[in-house]
Amino acid sequence: MQHPEVLIANFKAYGLSPEAAKALALIAEAPKILKAGAKLIEEGYAAPGLHILVSGLCKTYRTLPNGAAQTLALMAPGDLMACSAYVLDRAPSHVIAVSACSVVLLPRARLEPLLDLYPDIARTLWRMTAREMSILQEWMVGMGRRTAAAQLAHLLCELIERLPARRTDGQHCCDLPLTQMELADVMGLSPVHVNRVLQQLRAEGFIELSHGRLNVLDWNRLTKAADFNAAYLARTPEPVRVGS
Amino acid sequence: MQHPEVLIANFKAYGLSPEAAKALALIAEAPKILKAGAKLIEEGYAAPGLHILVSGLCKTYRTLPNGAAQTLALMAPGDLMACSAYVLDRAPSHVIAVSACSVVLLPRARLEPLLDLYPDIARTLWRMTAREMSILQEWMVGMGRRTAAAQLAHLLCELIERLPARRTDGQHCCDLPLTQMELADVMGLSPVHVNRVLQQLRAEGFIELSHGRLNVLDWNRLTKAADFNAAYLARTPEPVRVGS
DNA sequence: CGACGTATTGATTCCAGTCAAATCCCGTGG
DNA sequence: CCACGGGATTTGACTGGAATCAATACGTCG
Numbered sequence: 001m002q003h004p005e006v007l008i009a010n011f012k013a014y015g016l017s018p019e020a021a022k023a024l025a026l027i028a029e030a031p032k033i034l035k036a037g038a039k040l041i042e043e044g045y046a047a048p049g050l051h052i053l054v055s056g057l058c059k060t061y062r063t064l065p066n067g068a069a070q071t072l073a074l075m076a077p078g079d080l081m082a083c084s085a086y087v088l089d090r091a092p093s094h095v096i097a098v099s100a101c102s103v104v105l106l107p108r109a110r111l112e113p114l115l116d117l118y119p120d121i122a123r124t125l126w127r128m129t130a131r132e133m134s135i136l137q138e139w140m141v142g143m144g145r146r147t148a149a150a151q152l153a154h155l156l157c158e159l160i161e162r163l164p165a166r167r168t169d170g171q172h173c174c175d176l177p178l179t180q181m182e183l184a185d186v187m188g189l190s191p192v193h194v195n196r197v198l199q200q201l202r203a204e205g206f207i208e209l210s211h212g213r214l215n216v217l218d219w220n221r222l223t224k225a226a227d228f229n230a231a232y233l234a235r236t237p238e239p240v241r242v243g244s
Numbered sequence: 245m246q247h248p249e250v251l252i253a254n255f256k257a258y259g260l261s262p263e264a265a266k267a268l269a270l271i272a273e274a275p276k277i278l279k280a281g282a283k284l285i286e287e288g289y290a291a292p293g294l295h296i297l298v299s300g301l302c303k304t305y306r307t308l309p310n311g312a313a314q315t316l317a318l319m320a321p322g323d324l325m326a327c328s329a330y331v332l333d334r335a336p337s338h339v340i341a342v343s344a345c346s347v348v349l350l351p352r353a354r355l356e357p358l359l360d361l362y363p364d365i366a367r368t369l370w371r372m373t374a375r376e377m378s379i380l381q382e383w384m385v386g387m388g389r390r391t392a393a394a395q396l397a398h399l400l401c402e403l404i405e406r407l408p409a410r411r412t413d414g415q416h417c418c419d420l421p422l423t424q425m426e427l428a429d430v431m432g433l434s435p436v437h438v439n440r441v442l443q444q445l446r447a448e449g450f451i452e453l454s455h456g457r458l459n460v461l462d463w464n465r466l467t468k469a470a471d472f473n474a475a476y477l478a479r480t481p482e483p484v485r486v487g488s
Numbered sequence: 489c490g491a492c493g494t495a496t497t498g499a500t501t502c503c504a505g506t507c508a509a510a511t512c513c514c515g516t517g518g
Numbered sequence: 519c520c521a522c523g524g525g526a527t528t529t530g531a532c533t534g535g536a537a538t539c540a541a542t543a544c545g546t547c548g
Contacts, residue, residue, distance in 0.1 A: 062381070065471060068389045072381045084374040087367070089481035092378055115363050122366030123331070123359065126373060130328040133377050134336055136384065137306070137316045143387045144432020145312045148536075179494065188388020190537050195496065210495095211545095227309055237333035392504075423526065434505050439528065454527095455513090 003031050003054055003104060010052075010078040014128055015236045020118040027110040028052075034097040036177070041082050041095035049107040050125075051081035056101030057163070057177055061185060062093045071186040073132065074098075076162040080128050099177040127237070134232040143188045146227075148197045151187055153226035156207060160216055161230050176214040247275050247298055247348060254296075254322040258372055259480045264362040271354040272296075278341040280421070285326050285339035293351040294369075295325035300345030301407070301421055305429060306337045315430040317376065318342075320406040324372050343421040371481070378476040387432045390471075392441045395431055397470035400451060404460055405474050420458040 004025040011021035031054055034040060040051065040058065058075040060082060072093055075081055081103065085091035115122045138158070142151035156176075160167075165174035180198065184191040201207050206222045208215040216222055223229075248269040255265035275298055278284060284295065284302065302319040304326060316337055319325050325347065329335035359366045382402070386395035404411075409418035424442065428435040445451050450466045452459040460466055467473075 062385050064385070064389055070385045070388045072384060083370075084378055087371045087374045087481070088378075088478065092476055093381070115367065119360045119363055119366060122363060122370060126327075126366060126370045127331045129370060129373050129377065130331045133373065133380065134328060134332075136377065136380050137337070140316060140380065140384055140387065140432075141306050141308070141314045143384065144314045144429075145308055181494080185388075188384075191494090192496090192538080193536055196536090199496085232336055234332065237331070424528095425526080435526090436506080436528090437504050439526095440504090443528085 003102075004028065006054055006077075007052065007104065011124060013078070013235050014124050016124040017118075017120055020114075020120050020124075023114055023118060024106065024111075024121065027106055027114065029105045029107060031102045031104045034058075034101040034103060036097055036099050038097045038101075039094065040097060040101075040103060041085055041091045043091055043094050045085070045091045046089055047082065047085040047091060047108070049105045049109075050083065050086045050111055051095075052104045052106065053077055053079050053081055054102040054104050057098040058095055058101055058103075059098050059182070059186075060093050060095050069185045070188060071182070073136065074159070074162075074186065077164065080125065080132065083125065083129050083132070098182065099175075127235075131233070131235060138232055139186070148187070148189055148193060149200055150226055152183070152194070152197050153201060153206065153222055154228050155183070155186065156201075156209075156214060156216065157223055157226050157228040157230075158233070159214070160219075161233050170219055171215065171217060172219050173213065173215040175212055176209065177212045247346075248272065250298055250321075251296065251348065255368060257322070257479050258368050260368040261362075261364055264358075264364050264368075267358055267362060268350065268355075268365065271350055271358065273349045273351060275346045275348045278302075278345040278347060280341055280343050282341045282345075283338065284341060284345075284347060285329055285335045287335055287338050289329070289335045290333055291326065291329040291335060291352070293349045293353075294327065294330045294355055295339075296348050296350065297321055297323050297325055298346040298348050301342040302339055302345055302347075303342050303426070303430075304337050304339050313429045314432060315426070317380065318403070318406075318430065321408065324369065324376065327369065327373050327376070342426065343419075371479075375477070375479060382476050383430070392431070392433055392437060393444055394470055395433075396427070396438070396441050397445060397450065397466055398472050399427070399430065400445075400453075400458060400460065401467055401470050401472040401474075402477070403458070404463075405477055414463055415459065415461060416463050417457065417459040419456055420453065421456045 007025040007028060008021045011024055012018060041047065053075045055077050058081060059071050060073040061069050061071045063069045082091055082095050142154050146154065159176060160172050160174055163174045165172055180194045181191045184194045187194065198209060205217055206225065207217060251269040251272060252265045255268055256262060285291065297319045299321050302325060303315050304317040305313050305315045307313045326335055326339050386398050390398065403420060404416045404418055407418045409416055424438045425435045428438045431438065442453060449461055450469065451461060
């Protein structure tokens with residue numbers, strides 16, 4: 001599948017009209033390939049356009065004076081990257097590739113005219129940003145009010161939903177190229193504690209996780225333990241639609 | 245000052261053109277007055293339009309099965325309220341008035357045509373949403389990686405910047421109608437601990453806080469202790485501009 | 489094989505939560 | 519004007535979850 005097709009399909013999934021989606025795909029530059037760990041956007045940097053992740057996993061994070069890091073977002077294929085760096089014209093935080101990635105740029109000079117031409121595009125980008133915010137809010141609930149185990153379980157549920165996953169009855173699995181240290185930075189915990197909570201989830205038969213591969217053994221039980229409800233991940237205004 | 249003027253000034257502060265701002269103000273319904281504690285938006289509710297806070301303080305929060313609550317946003321005058329409830333057509337969380345509020349509604353049926361007519365409006369609303377997200381991210385850094393004292397100090401700095409405040413050299417103060425329990429729900433802490441950390445900040449001469457009034461005694465020292473940098477609160481794309 | 493990053497384990501400390509009581513504050517009504 | 523009541527704040531004692539420190543295994547790659 002060509003990149004333009006992927007882009008078009010993605011925008012359509014957010015409810016954008018086919019013509020507008022095609023117009024967007026046409027202004028996209030050739031995808032950039034990033035190696036794991038490569039920095040895409042540096043804090044303070046002025047964004048040359050809007051980045052969209054095509055494949056791989058990226059993250060946004062902030063570092064503190066004491067050296068600690070907090071991950072602010074994980075980006076899955078189809079996600080906008082650092083849209084605030086685009087709208088605010090200045091990146092408030094770093095964006096780096098977690099695994100090998102392919103990223104497409106919609107250059108500002110070509111995107112802006114399209115926003116004028118197809119007002120639906122702005123609506124869609126706005127909606128994509130709102131979805132990103134929903135995810136952030138869910139993380140916040142986890143950090144503030146869930147136990148570490150529930151928070152981790154919830155995060156894993158979310159990642160199964162967001163990342164390309166193979167889903168069979170009961171068993172769901174996906175590639176998860178995150179180290180325990182990276183998980184810790186997402187959840188605001190220490191790596192050691194993540195390790196312990198992970199073992200807890202393994203011991204209770206919820207999941208398997210090793211070698212960058214996550215396998216959820218009992219989806220129902222895990223979502224219940226995590227109090228997980230996928231509604232916040234919806235891409236379209238209407239309550240989740242099924243089929244095409 | 246009439247509500248339309250307030251609205252117009254606010255949108256201009258976000259960089260919107262005067263004509264578009266005026267057009268927006270024209271479609272606004274008469275302001276609704278809310279009593280403290282009144283529920284504006286209920287989870288799951290379909291938003292009839294976009295709400296903008298004119299005066300007072302509101303909050304968005306989620307509750308968990310165990311009864312705990314997590315505040316997801318505080319809204320100051322000029323802020324969009326629950327924009328995801330508008331774009332996603334379904335509120336993912338509750339919005340209630342913390343103090344007596346005045347709220348204006350831009351009805352969907354009148355706002356949508358404006359989005360087509362003035363593409364800059366969508367850009368501005370998108371930018372407002374991005375700013376809200378920046379605030380959320382900053383909160384997340386606090387919850388995950390700052391000590392409770394630094395987190396609280398940071399929050400107070402933010403509120404001084406966002407809420408109507410009287411600022412004299414060194415001393416800054418504003419009305420802060422939040423109970424310690426509410427502060428706890430914002431920060432993901434227990435009310436008891438908030439109380440203790442608050443006393444710590446008082447003891448060190450950073451602040452006074454009582455009877456719904458916050459007084460920052462030493463702004464420089466507080467911002468330093470909180471590692472506070474107001475850049476994330478900027479409303480316009482360009483690095484903070486001074487004057488009109 | 490050696491080396492470095494990652495994962496695991498154990499021991500200990502400490503920050504923050506919980507429980508519970510006392511006090512304060514303020515509005516209300518007798 | 520004062521007694522009452524309920525929420526908010528404060529305090530203390532105790533518990534517990536997560537951090538920290540430190541050492542050991544594991545694994546992958548040159």
